[in-house]
Amino acid sequence: MSGIYIHIPFCSSKCAYCGFYSVPTLKRKAAFLESLKQEIVSRKDYLHGEKVETIYFGGGTPSLLKGEELHAILKVLYDTFEIDPQAEITLEANPDTLSLDDLVAIRALGVNRLSIGIQSFFDNDLQYLGRRHNSQHARQCLAWAKEAGFENITIDLIYGLPTSDAEQWSRNLECFFELELPHLSAYALTLEPNAILTKQIEMGKVQPVHEDDAVRDYGILCQKMAQQGFLHYEISNFCKPERHSRHNTSYWFGTPYVGFGPSAHSYDGLSRQWNVSSLEQYVGNGKRSTENGKLFESERLTLEQRYDEYVMLRLRTMWGIDLQYLKREMGERFSSYCEQKAQPLIAHGRLSQNREILYLTDEQMLFADGIAEALFW
Ligand code: SF4
Known part of the structure; x- marks a missing residue:
């Protein structure tokens, strides 16, 4: 049993709080896709023939890829690895990047789990976070996802925001319950060293973040999720019975996985490997090489x-x-x-x-x- 992670390093723009590796332009997309295919094929033996039970497209914003581009990646994966016919295939998506037609096309490719970056159902929170969508886009995207046939849908919400009080956070959770989704990931807002928000706060341009707000919201979260019959299976993750993220859970159980794309990590049970966090270096001159000739670093764990x-x-x-x-x-x-x-x-x-x-x-x-x-x- 094993898993595959694919890091799609593109975003439409940078969210204020973001600490993930991504670039706010699609300029190198074609070169990236070519390098990605090469990387997948070149590491075909990493999982030692283990059956792949989960595939996860993370980022970045994987929903910026067109249906045919996702199809091409999946084809290389299926040609290269033994993929379980019942595999969980997750795609991270942002509400502003998808139409109903896109969602129908993605579902038809075999993607059976959607992880949507909603973050909040309130516009003042979304503006503070520097998100591109508003609450209306969020609701529309979720309605379309269901219409396209997705049942296994999870959303992300962020708490501990200075733009939200206890009541607003509770109402955010109520919005989630009304949608009758099987899974929620809820994260406390953290200030990443290089994030735009961290600089904005330092310069006094936006409201600072208070740890007490996150503690308060976390209490509300745990209480309300339990009341609604959700299992609190990881600090930030809640699910209805049997609807946990199989991919993320396999990380916590030490299952081997291979990660492709810039900044992606891999683990084979004994050693860890991480790719360069640089699209430029990843695509190289069509040769997928860094200056010292290595695309990744690795470490054997004691x-x-x-x-x-x-x-x-x-x-x-x-x-x-x-x-x-x-x-x-x-x-x-x-x-x-x-x-x-x-x-x-x-x-x-x-x-x-x-x-x-x-x-x-x-x-x-x-x-x-x-x-x-x-x-x-
Ligand atoms: S969409 Fe996600 S990865 Fe992209 S900038 Fe926003 S938080 Fe970062």
Whole structure:
């Protein structure tokens, strides 16, 4: 079992809060698509023949690609890897980039899951975030997605915005419930070092972000999602039963995956690899080469690094850290160490334990990074 991630590095413009690698122009699209195909074929052995169960088009804005361009990428993937006929195929989309015809064409290609960057159903939030769409586009896009035959739809919302109070955030969630979608990803607004918003705040041009707002909104989020029968399966992710993102969940379970495109990461179970975060270098002169001749960097993980990674990823999920797994896969040295480090955290109510599983409750999850650090090797 394995997965494929494809990074489409194009956006119509840069959103104010964005920390992802993307360029606000389609100028190098043809060259990118050519390099992408070359990369896919050149790394056909990375997954050692494992069946691919998930494909994820992320970005950037993958919905900026035309149907025939997506078709061409999928064709190379199907020609190169063994893809499960029941594979989950997700495409990230922005509401301003899609018409009903586009959505029908994408569905016909076999894309069976849509992840739409709604972020908010309120225009004042969307303006603050520097999004290109407004709340009307958001609703229209969701209606079209359903009309095109998509059932497995998730949206992103952002909370902790200075333009929104508790009531507006609650109404945002009500809008989500009215749509009867099976999945939500909700993220606290974070200030990325190079994001436009960070500079705007530093210059006093827009309202600053307060951490207290995010804590307040997170409480509302957890409460309302539970009331509506959603499973809180990862810090930022909620789903109806059986409707979790199979692709993202496989990351948290350490499943091997290969990532194509600039800034994409790959993991084969023992080592990690990451591509250059530069479209220029990625496409090169048609040769897909960087100055030093390498498109990617890689690192073989030590057992200690694999332990840290397991702790960090699993603590963010409802499945938690399985001490039996640690013992079985990494040895008693690691399970005992983890158990011993966990005791003071449990005693102080920062971590919970149920038999062999260490996990975080909703309230504890907000501090997951700090708690994971306390358990690191
Ligand atoms: S659409 Fe997504 S990737 Fe593109 S600029 Fe906005 S946040 Fe960044």
